[in-house]
Amino acid sequence: MxxxxxxxxxxxxxxxxxLKRSCRYWRRVANIDGPQPRWVLGNISQQITGRKHFGEIFAEVYRSYPQASWVGVYELFNKPAVLVRDLELVKEILVSSFQHFNKNSFEVDASIDPLASMNPFVNVxxxxxxxxxxxxxxxxATRVRTTFPIIKNVA
Known part of the structure; x- marks a missing residue:
């Protein structure tokens, strides 16, 4: 016994x-700024408890670090993730190096939500x-430039 x-x-x-060590991943590896995670729930505790939408949480994180090119965040069980803020870095990831960044944590089942499953950011x-x-x-660039004023007026 x-x-x-x-x-x-x-x-x-x-x-x-x-778990305690994983909460310090970004500080330990590269001294990257980011919000302090909850012990097991990472930075998405408010989403899990239903207090905030996922988008609201990451919008707050995005606004909280205006000088950072990217911010270290934590998913459930303190899995490290990155929130990219720098436009040039976003272009690098989505255009030049996309073959290295085609795995993400947000998978959507097409049979449950066919519209959301069309989003390339939830596919793998x-x-x-x-x-x-x-x-x-x-x-x-031309299409975005011509469409932006229309979207802005509608929003």
Whole structure:
């Protein structure tokens, strides 16, 4: 019985130390700014509890670090993620280096939400490449420039 108790205590201590260490990932690896995560829930605790939408949480993080090119954030179980703020870095990721950035954490089942599943930012692998190749021709500089005033008026 004592051995089992010691084993459980050791396991709990190991989990605690792992989660505590993972909360410091961005500081430890590259001294990157970012919000302090909750112990297990990362930076999305308010989404999990239903107090805020995912978009609101990341909009607040985005606004909180105006000088940063990118911000280190944490998903559930303190999985590190990046919020990119710099336009040139976004272009690099979405245009030049897209083959390295085609895996993300937000997967949507097309049978549940067919409209959201069309978004290239929620697809992975070959499906991501296919959706990206469909949307990139629509987002040329000329088309965005001519469409922006219309979207701004409607919004």
């Amino acid at each position: 004592a051995g089992l108790l010691i084993a459980v205590a050791a396991l709990l201590l190991a989990v605690y130390l792992y 692998g070959d499906q991501w490449k296919e959706k990206r190749s469909q949307i990139v021709p629509v987002l040329t």
